[in-house]
Amino acid sequence: xxxxxxxxxxxxxxxxxxxxxxxxxxxxxxxxxxxxxxxxxxxxxxxxxxxxxxxxxxxxxxxxxxxxxxxxxxxxxxxxxxxxxxxxxxxxxxxxxxxxxxxxxxxxxxxxxxxxxxxxxxxxxxxxxxxxxxxxxxxxxxxxxxxxxxxxxxxxxxxxxxxxxxxxxxxxxxxxxxxxxxxxxxxxxxxxxxxxxxxxxxxxxxxxxxxxxxxxxxxxxxxxxxxxxxxxxxxxxxxxxxxxxxxxxxxxxxxxxxxxxxxxxxxxxxxxxxxxxxxxxxxxxxxxxxxxxxxxxxxxxxxxxxxxxxxxxxxxxxxxxxxxxxxxxxxxxxxxxxx
Ligand code: NAD
Numbered sequence: 001x002x003x004x005x006x007x008x009x010x011x012x013x014x015x016x017x018x019x020x021x022x023x024x025x026x027x028x029x030x031x032x033x034x035x036x037x038x039x040x041x042x043x044x045x046x047x048x049x050x051x052x053x054x055x056x057x058x059x060x061x062x063x064x065x066x067x068x069x070x071x072x073x074x075x076x077x078x079x080x081x082x083x084x085x086x087x088x089x090x091x092x093x094x095x096x097x098x099x100x101x102x103x104x105x106x107x108x109x110x111x112x113x114x115x116x117x118x119x120x121x122x123x124x125x126x127x128x129x130x131x132x133x134x135x136x137x138x139x140x141x142x143x144x145x146x147x148x149x150x151x152x153x154x155x156x157x158x159x160x161x162x163x164x165x166x167x168x169x170x171x172x173x174x175x176x177x178x179x180x181x182x183x184x185x186x187x188x189x190x191x192x193x194x195x196x197x198x199x200x201x202x203x204x205x206x207x208x209x210x211x212x213x214x215x216x217x218x219x220x221x222x223x224x225x226x227x228x229x230x231x232x233x234x235x236x237x238x239x240x241x242x243x244x245x246x247x248x249x250x251x252x253x254x255x256x257x258x259x260x261x262x263x264x265x266x267x268x269x270x271x272x273x274x275x276x277x278x279x280x281x282x283x284x285x286x287x288x289x290x291x292x293x294x295x296x297x298x299x300x301x302x303x304x305x306x307x308x309x310x311x312x313x314x315x316x317x318x319x320x321x322x323x324x325x326x327x328x329x330x331x332x333x334x335x336x337x338x339x
Contacts, residue, residue, distance in 0.1 A: 213253030245285025
């Protein structure tokens with residue numbers, strides 16, 4: 001099979017490229033990425049010489065480029081990770097999220113339809129369901145939960161999901177969607193909670209925690225997400241949505257405290273900052289459909305996965321220190337003003 005992985009120089013796409021190149025030497029993996037601030041070819045260094053791997057630089061929203069690429073390459077499968085992915089950035093600049101997340105996805109759908117792609121898989125997020133109240137731990141997102149978004153980011157992802165489903169119904173394109181909870185693991189860009197806290201704690205810098213740190217996220221190791229996507233692409237039913245999550249709910253404060261403890265740093269580094277506007281309270285996924293229909297089972301629980309992840313950041317300082325450029329620092333100062 002020839003598989004196009006878009007956004008493969010980012011966090012989850014990069015981990016997926018590694019997984020696919022190593023697991024399926026007989027398949028051809030083509031990684032397409034625009035290399036925005038979030039894309040990093042260093043993430044793909046260890047696969048770049050593999051004979052079943054190729055990198056293409058380009059924009060999923062560039063119609064002519066995408067159609068030429070699909071015409072020449074004749075992909076069997078498309079897995080779309082490419083996205084603007086950071087909620088805080090979507091509050092600053094919603095339009096770029098519409099361009100990549102909505103128009104980029106429809107461009108890929110059109111090219112997939114035109115050139116007979118056999119499976120189009122959209123990597124979506126549990127954020128399309130909105131949030132759950134903190135005082136109802138019995139509630140979980142299922143595939144039937146209505147879309148009810150809070151941020152420009154989640155709205156753009158929900159819009160893309162609706163387009164994906166409409167291409168199945170209207171044009172018969174074989175599509176699947178996965179909606180996953182928060183991921184953690186290697187190669188995570190250091191603006192996101194876990195790598196941000198690790199890198200700042202190591203430098204004895206303040207750790208900005210939104211509000212009171214009570215917001216709950218359901219964490220899944222990126223490896224388990226990659227396995228789930230591979231399973232859905234190969235065995236999932238066209239036209240279906242699959243939720244992906246491992247029942248690892250933690251408050252943001254608990255996550256930060258775990259990191260401080262593992263790095264032997266004091267809790268006095270924590271600085272509570274003005275809460276994000278529209279901040280979702282709790283995400284919690286019910287992954288039963290994926291477990292019962294496709295036999296998926298996560299390998300990692302959060303307690304062991306987070307320790308391994310912290311160790312990865314300690315062993316790979318060069319990777320994230322290269323990213324912490326002046327431009328990123330300016331953005332950081334602007335976004336996280338102290339209370
Ligand atoms: P990321 O920001 O780390 O990576 C996104 C990648 O897409 C980058 O390499 C970037 O260069 C590339 N890209 C951006 N615009 C592009 C364009 N127009 N054309 C081509 N490439 C472009 O994001 P991530 O955290 O790896 O998330 C990947 C996908 O998974 C996203 O679609 C996101 O919505 C979804 N998701 C993420 C999480 C999470 O916890 N990170 C959870 C669930 C779902």
